[in-house]
Amino acid sequence: MSQFLLRNQVIPLTTTLENPNSKSTAKQRLLEAAMTLFHEQGIRTTTIADVALVAGVPLGNVYYHYRTKDALVSAVIAARHKEVQAELELAKCQANPLERLRSLVKDSQNNRELLTAHGCPYASLAQGLRDTGGILAEQAGELLRLHIEFAEQQFTILEKPEAPALAADFIAKLYGAYTLANAMNNPTFLDQQLERIEAWLEQIAARKKV
Amino acid sequence: MSQFLLRNQVIPLTTTLENPNSKSTAKQRLLEAAMTLFHEQGIRTTTIADVALVAGVPLGNVYYHYRTKDALVSAVIAARHKEVQAELELAKCQANPLERLRSLVKDSQNNRELLTAHGCPYASLAQGLRDTGGILAEQAGELLRLHIEFAEQQFTILEKPEAPALAADFIAKLYGAYTLANAMNNPTFLDQQLERIEAWLEQIAARKKV
DNA sequence: GTCTATACGCCGATAGAC
DNA sequence: GTCTATCGGCGTATAGAC
Known part of the structure; x- marks a missing residue:
């Protein structure tokens, strides 16, 4: 080409x-x-x-x-793994579960340009390695699972029986917003979706337990 | 490498x-x-x-x-464009807006293996061409816009004043589900999210006008 | 219009001097 | 440990016979 x-x-x-x-x-x-x-x-x-x-x-x-390019890729995945864990540890410093979940949204807002221009670094890693079928693809997929698990923990603390489903919804909303904003090259779209995700979080948190 | x-x-x-x-x-x-x-x-x-x-x-x-690989890429984008338009035309044959929106979800269910294994073909095209900054990236992004516009039309017919936002939510939910299912290589995750998206659609449609 | 052979550049990886 | 030079292979694209 x-x-x-x-x-x-x-x-x-x-x-x-x-x-x-x-x-x-x-x-x-x-x-x-x-x-x-x-x-x-x-x-x-x-x-x-x-x-x-x-x-x-x-x-x-x-x-x-780094003896091969593979080794470099592997090191990058490990570094991204640490990065996500650090982000989640920081989020856990927030007073309550709602604030902890919101801090993920805030992080996205702070990285709006990067996310719009190049998409989510974790999803991009995972997608770029998917065809290879190797262990690297698994490790990259694990990055997204960390986010879902974290969200699930917070929804559980909020005493939501559907915590797993809510966590999946939350992270899917986030990643969907990244994907569309990136594909359409539209940071404003990302802003709008993040606002709506935040509102949704508040509504879920305020909702009376079933 | x-x-x-x-x-x-x-x-x-x-x-x-x-x-x-x-x-x-x-x-x-x-x-x-x-x-x-x-x-x-x-x-x-x-x-x-x-x-x-x-x-x-x-x-x-x-x-x-095809004189160059670029020409082939361009032809593929055009073909995908036709493909989306055909899908949407078919959806419009449904009796009411809710059913039309649901048919997008059904299409995803019918392609669960492909979507999980390789992600959404439209988003993947757009992402793969984003770095090039050329006209091809714009054209690929247009593919996603078609979906959003279609959804917006249907929500408008349903007399939802927030039709644009609902359309963005809907398509973002779909693409988020694709992205996560693909990254985690988990078709069941896709199934579950599609079910929830369908339920959400019904709930929105049934909701009393504000 | 169809096909084979090949030019040319790029990239991952190595050799080996210092 | 640091650096230069280079190999070998692959991938786009072309030349030119049929």
Whole structure:
């Protein structure tokens, strides 16, 4: 396929972060670059050379830190896993379940540009690896399950007997909003849906127990 | 990247459909093969050789019918566009708006395996072309807009003042269910969500006008 | 119009100097 | 540990016989 269609000629949005006084190791910079580029461009579209360039590391050196591209993908999944867990731990600091669930919506609002431009990094990882059928696809799918489980816990605390179904609804609403906003390249659409999701959460929380 | 991760060594699920007595032209078979493979494997992962193999056409011959891979992608988008319009026209044959909306859910139920295994073909097209920033990405995004507009029409006929928001909710629910079922590789999850979407539709339709 | 052979560039991965 | 040079294979696209 022509380069025009499938590869950005332009320099990636995230230019070299190389900060001389930063103590970050080459390995860390490579991981961060890969996380960003895999999200922005997709795994297959991103070359090792791209990652090396953004991380400010010579091409051949990448293979010293990550023996194959697969290893790099695997490391990115692990890092995203930690990222989600950290997000959920932070959410748990909120006073009550409703606020904890709302903080997921707030996180989405804070990342509206990124989500609209490139979609959800977790779903994108999972989708990009689905065809491979390997263990990596399973691990990527696990990222979404973490969100669902968290939501289920909160709805359970709210004493909703249909907690599992509500959790599925909640996360599906979120991911559906990401998908549509991204496909239509419309951040306003995302804003509107997030507002409605928040309203829905409040309504569910206020609802009398059955 | 190693072949193991990013390419299926195995023969595509859709093997050569070459039916001797079928009158289908090579160009038609190429288009159908591309539609299937782009959905099953993604655009970038699918090579011209893959398409040629499945269509039963010699490699070099592909370029006689479609001058570049971009041209093939463009043709696939146009075909998907027709496909959606046909689906919506068929839905409009239903007696009332509620049934018309439900027929979208039924369509999803009928395609549960495909949707779970490979995700929504329209969203996947749109996402796969988003990075390119070209006109193709816009056209792919239009596919989803068709669904939203259709839903909005039906909610309007149902005299819902919040028809646009309800339409967005409805389609977002659907696409969210696709995304999660695909990422977690869980057809049962899709079934459950589709059931809940149908129940939600009925509840909205039955709701007294405000 | 149909087919084979091949040019050309890109990318993952390695070799080996320092 | 760091870097340069390069291999080998694949994928798009073309040349040119029939």
